[in-house]
Amino acid sequence: MGGGLAGIRAAIAAAETDPKLRVAMVSKVYPMRSHTVSAEGGCAAVLREPDSFDGHAFDTIKGSDYLADQDVVEVFVREAPLEVIQMEHWGCPWSREPDGRISVRPFGGMTTWRTCFAADKSGFHMLHTVFQTSLQFANIERLDEFFVTSLITEDGRCEGVIGFDMRSGEVRSLAARAVILATGGNGRIYAFTTNGAICTGDGMALAYRAGVPLKDMEFVQFHPTGMPSTGILITEAVRGEGGYLTNAEGERFLERYVPNKMELGPRDIISRAMVTEFEAGRGLKGEYGDYMNLDVRHLGSEVINRKLPFMRELMGEYMGIDIVTDPMPVRPVEHYMMGGIDTDASGRTPMPGLYAAGECANAGINGANRLGSNSLPECLVFGAAAGRAAVHDARGVKAPGSNPIAGLVKDETRRIEADFLGRSSGTERVGEIREDLQKMMDAQVGVFRTGDGLKTAVKELAELRDRFARLKLDDHSRTFNTELVTALELENMLDGAETIIESALARQESRGSHARRDFPDRNDEKYLAHTLAYHTRGAKPRLEYRPVRITQWQPQARSY
Amino acid sequence: MAAPSQELLRSNPLPADTIQLSVTRYDPAQDAAPRQQTYEIPYRDDMVVLDALNWIKTHMDGSVSYRWSCRMGICGSCGMNVNGTPRLGCSVFLRDYLPGPVLVEPLPNFPVIRDLVIDMTSFMEKLSSVKPWVISNGQEPALAAGEHRQTPAQVEQYRQFSMCINCMLCYAACPVIAIEPHFVGPAAIALARRYDLDSRDHAGQDRLRTVTGSDAIWDCSFIGECSAVCPKGVDPAKAIQQTKFESTLGMLLPWGGVSK
The missing domain is CATH 1.10.1060.10 (Alpha-helical ferredoxin)
Known part of the structure; x- marks a missing residue:
């Protein structure tokens, strides 16, 4: 489920592992529309000397503020180079060195150059490469624009999905011996986000409601450099290539926060530094609030055109700014969910038959803060692992029976009819509830949090849920009903938001991206542990904690 | 509907600037043929056509159907005809069509599923x-052998x-x-x-x-x-x-x- 980088990589891995299997690739959009397409800066992997697996692992673990599971990170860094080479063999147009080797660039929190890239459209090229490659597999069948509404579970095992074909509106089931969720993040619960409209956390919510825990949901990454008006991502590669961040006084203010890394500090720390500067009155003032300047004028047009052409295009088109002659206005923007469906290093969730990979999953490599350029290799490594594990585990599993499933399809058809399409008594507009949710998350669950703000969020979320129960759709058609899809996505967003708020309220410390003003220090004694949020019927999520797995890197103070 | 009183108009002024969009509507279950529906929405000069459609869908008419996602010209979802020319809805500014109305239609040369949604x-x-x-020549290097130069x-x-x-x-x-x-x-x-x-x-x-x-x-x-x-x-x-x-x-x- 999901046709982005992780989903397609999983489908190919499954199809290659057993060519006799039928693999369905189900997505609510056509695969090349998936949000991987917006990734820009690159994909980290240890390709050659003097880089080392230990180097990549330690940078990732330090970046995670020691909340990563170190055994999983060690697997990840070893697999990443093979996946990058696999992408190369499949035709990815990586940027190259004069001698023909894949180029690498510096990135935030990485101590050496290890981020491979395809100019500043790395995600776009990687997605189209795997998608086009997948077309040659006769045993991969695509179900495009199919919206999944629930998982089929029987005796604690996942046996398929139920959803509807958006074009016909017909509800149907897909019985399966294994289901892999690769449905991306839920950044759209925020108003100011780099995420595309489709990033509503559907897979997270499906797994959660089926009883699988969501892990470390309080950790939400704010990227330092979003376009102030729209939130469009301005890649970290701008700083990787040597761009400066300056405040209203023209000062490279990061000297006060990450003096040894400056613009190549990790995202959580730089976003906090920017907000701190804004609060001290040192931000530039714009129509959309305070911002900073991101300046690449000293790089010159040749480097900009070769390495950052998309940034020049985007800033020109949407802001009317030529980055060769003028600095770019930027401000911190919601970007990535470290939290996600609890999985192991093979993508297995605690529910037999259910797997997850990519942003919707949490295999344990990102901890409290993901390093830039670790998410694309994460999609590849864990997508491939989940595809192989699913095939391996499915051997000997009996195909699900069709009798109970037919009943479930009827139930789901009735639910969609009764709660959404056929209801005439409601008063609330789906788009307006969504906007209020987004504004509330921006205001109360942002770069800095407080106990009081999070309690306000709990209260406001309950009100939003009440309004959702009084929903009224304008659109009652069965044909391509995007308002119905939006309403079902909103249900998923409300569940995702609740796990974030409750997990954030319970974690009384500051670690990585989770910065509590009322608990400014990290507390390893109490919180060197993953939060697991379990769905409960009609009440707030039940939280449990699981210790972080440490192999060779003991937690230290995190300074750059 | 009765005309609002002058007093009400003064206390609740209409948005200073508005623009009209004429959007193709078509639901095969209800419509014999596509028709145009006009919406008047508040205008800002940094709005793209997609923003206008989103405003309509959120606040006025949730049944308007179109595809979109990235809103940054890279996912390729929001192709539509704007004043007769194929454009990405997220990359075409309302300010280039002042004073309006802006004609928004599905991409031609494709069957239409619904409104602006075409069959691809x-x-x-x-x-x-x-x-x-x-397509390799059968001499593909092993992954461990590294990249092609x-x-x-x-x-x-x-x-x-x-x-x-x-x-x-x-x-x-x-x-x-x-x-x-x-x-x-x-x-x-x-x-x-x-x-x-x-x-x-x-x-x-x-x-x-x-x-x-x-x-x-x-x-x-x-x-x-x-x-x-x-x-x-x-x-x-x-x-x-x-x-x-x-x-x-x-x-x-x-x-x-x-x-x-």
């Missing part, structure tokens, strides 16, 4: 038909044709597709060209035949509408011209075709 089944089949993947100049050979976002604006603009719907079309030919020009690919005539097999490619009169509407500078017309040339070379010379 045939497009997806055409993309697959050109074998858009690396490919110089920046070799990347430059095919780079332009790898920039296609599958937005289908070129199909909407193509005069050949309009009369010959089976024509494999500009984006698919550019994609075939992208792999043919890649130093890692060894398809040779195998892929070339997929695009020259039908007569339609020869109907392309190199009007260049496809390249004119391309939002990403892919220049499919150039790919078609190169393909015709390679194909002719292949017919004249037994060893001909596909030069890299």
Whole structure:
């Protein structure tokens, strides 16, 4: 489920592992529309000397503020180079060195150059490469624009999905011996986000409601450099290539926060530094609030055109700014969910038959803060692992029976009819509830949090849920009903938001991206542990904690 | 509805600036034919057509149907005809159409499923038909042996044709597709060209035949509408011209075709 980088990589891995299997690739959009397409800066992997697996692992673990599971990170860094080479063999147009080797660039929190890239459209090229490659597999069948509404579970095992074909509106089931969720993040619960409209956390919510825990949901990454008006991502590669961040006084203010890394500090720390500067009155003032300047004028047009052409295009088109002659206005923007469906290093969730990979999953490599350029290799490594594990585990599993499933399809058809399409008594507009949710998350669950703000969020979320129960759709058609899809996505967003708020309220410390003003220090004694949020019927999520797995890197103070 | 009193108007002034959009509506279950519906919305000069549609859907009419996601010109979802020209809804500003109304219609040359949502089944089949993947010569190095060497100049050979976002604006603009719907079309030919020009690919005539097999490619009169509407500078017309040339070379010379 999901046709982005992780989903397609999983489908190919499954199809290659057993060519006799039928693999369905189900997505609510056509695969090349998936949000991987917006990734820009690159994909980290240890390709050659003097880089080392230990180097990549330690940078990732330090970046995670020691909340990563170190055994999983060690697997990840070893697999990443093979996946990058696999992408190369499949035709990815990586940027190259004069001698023909894949180029690498510096990135935030990485101590050496290890981020491979395809100019500043790395995600776009990687997605189209795997998608086009997948077309040659006769045993991969695509179900495009199919919206999944629930998982089929029987005796604690996942046996398929139920959803509807958006074009016909017909509800149907897909019985399966294994289901892999690769449905991306839920950044759209925020108003100011780099995420595309489709990033509503559907897979997270499906797994959660089926009883699988969501892990470390309080950790939400704010990227330092979003376009102030729209939130469009301005890649970290701008700083990787040597761009400066300056405040209203023209000062490279990061000297006060990450003096040894400056613009190549990790995202959580730089976003906090920017907000701190804004609060001290040192931000530039714009129509959309305070911002900073991101300046690449000293790089010159040749480097900009070769390495950052998309940034020049985007800033020109949407802001009317030529980055060769003028600095770019930027401000911190919601970007990535470290939290996600609890999985192991093979993508297995605690529910037999259910797997997850990519942003919707949490295999344990990102901890409290993901390093830039670790998410694309994460999609590849864990997508491939989940595809192989699913095939391996499915051997000997009996195909699900069709009798109970037919009943479930009827139930789901009735639910969609009764709660959404056929209801005439409601008063609330789906788009307006969504906007209020987004504004509330921006205001109360942002770069800095407080106990009081999070309690306000709990209260406001309950009100939003009440309004959702009084929903009224304008659109009652069965044909391509995007308002119905939006309403079902909103249900998923409300569940995702609740796990974030409750997990954030319970974690009384500051670690990585989770910065509590009322608990400014990290507390390893109490919180060197993953939060697991379990769905409960009609009440707030039940939280449990699981210790972080440490192999060779003991937690230290995190300074750059 | 009674006209609001002058007093009410003063305390609740209408937005200072508004603009009208005329949007194609069509639900096959209800409408015999597509119709236009006009909406008046508040205007800002940094709004794109997609923002206007989103405003309508959120606040006025949730039934307006269209595709969108990235809102930054890279996912290719929001192709639509704006005042008669195929555009990405997220990349076309209302300010360029003042004072309005702005005419928003589905992309032509495709069947319509609903409102602005077109049926892209045939497009997806055409993309697959050109074998858009690396076809190796059986001497693929093992993963552990590392990457193929490919110089920046070799990347430059095919780079332009790898920039296609599958937005289908070129199909909407193509005069050949309009009369010959089976024509494999500009984006698919550019994609075939992208792999043919890649130093890692060894398809040779195998892929070339997929695009020259039908007569339609020869109907392309190199009007260049496809390249004119391309939002990403892919220049499919150039790919078609190169393909015709390679194909002719292949017919004249037994060893001909596909030069890299």
